[in-house]
Amino acid sequence: MPPVEKxxxxxxxxxxxxxxxxREALGLGYGGRVAGERQRQTASRAPSLDV
Known part of the structure; x- marks a missing residue:
């Protein structure tokens, strides 16, 4: 999958x-949850997992 940079x-x-x-690359839809993480000078996003 090519990187998505927006x-x-x-x-x-x-x-x-x-x-x-x-959203499409991460498989996010309406009501989806996203968690953020800071790594050095960049931030990344990934779908949040509901436990």
């Missing part, structure tokens, strides 16, 4: 829209 902007309310190509 830029999102954080709104005044602290919300972020995940671009459609990124």
């Amino acid at each position: 830029i999102s902007t954080i709104t005044e309310k602290g919300q972020v829209t995940v671009p459609k190509p990124a």
Whole structure:
């Protein structure tokens, strides 16, 4: 799978829209949850796992 590089902007309310190509690549749909992780100077996103 080729890398998906898109830029999102954080709104005044602290919300972020995940671009459609990124949602499709991550298998995210309506109501999907995303966890973020900071690594050095970059951030990564992955689908959150509900336990």
